[in-house]
């Protein structure tokens with residue numbers, strides 16, 4: 081029986097682009113005649129007609145699987161839901177807004193056949209995004225590379241293809257504070273990059289504002305490194321050492337030259353500075369503590385409302401290889 085490729089597509093309020101994505105991806109599937117291909121749309125609790133559209137597609141197209149989550153759990157959870165239901169020998173992830181061109185799948189498959197377990201898309205240009213978003217994204221990748229031991233390739237999104245054995249390891253990681261780009265890198269296996277130009281969104285608006293991106297960055301850093309905690313230790317140590325030296329100097333100075341009580345500005349600056357540094361690092365501690373709290377609850381990562389499997393993955397006899405409707 082021919083190999084199965086599952087393409088996971090998380091979608092949250094994307095009614096304008098579902099059909100455009102479906103037809104472009106179907107064309108790409110038609111160019112892969114030696115494989116059975118399926119699209120797994122994961123509706124991440126949309127409030128528009130996204131769910132109805134993907135259910136209709138699953139009813140009419142044997143290559144479409146529809147998974148609907150019970151509410152919005154976020155893109156990371158939606159991708160995990162897709163990975164959990166996927167059965168493909170290779171599993172790919174694409175954004176539904178066509179920012180990751182579906183034609184990339186052809187390059188992915190080619191590299192997969194060369195023996196790579198992970199083929200990821202590396203963007204050389206990002207059109208239609210503000211300079212601030214590009215600059216903050218670049219800074220984030222630089223910081224996380226410096227701080228953490230897993231090396232997360234820069235300028236890489238979630239768009240990638242993974243073989244079955246990679247997916248099997250990935251779905252074992254059930255942590256709540258999911259930073260998928262970090263998890264992908266943590267799993268390892270032979271990987272290769274395919275370069276592409278990131279297109280602007282075809283329709284609709286981005287679901288990530290700067291506040292969400294900032295939280296996403298915090299998530300990435302705190303779930304992959306405890307460097308901020310170590311920094312607290314070094315800052316504390318440096319300040320303590322400096323204050324001992326200064327204390328010694330003040331004693332000597334008082335003994336030799338005497339002391340008229342002055343120095344209010346020095347005092348207030350020292351107190352405020354120390355207070356600020358302490359509060360800041362209590363906040364850092366709290367950030368990690370909050371994450372431990374989140375993990376200890378052991379809640380499921382997402383809740384599935386309904387699933388409609390594709391007929392191509394259920395097709396155990398291998399008939400109708402990759403046939404459209």
Ligand code: UDP
Pocket residue numbers: 089090091092093094124152153154155158174175176177179285286287288
């Ligand atoms: N998405 C999702 N759940 C969310 C937010 C986004 O499934 O809570 C999906 C969205 O439908 C899209 C992908 O994640 O397919 C990327 O989202 P978006 O295009 O808004 O992000 P950007 O490309 O601007 O980083």
Ligand code: MG
Pocket residue numbers: 175177179281286
């Ligand atoms: Mg997008």
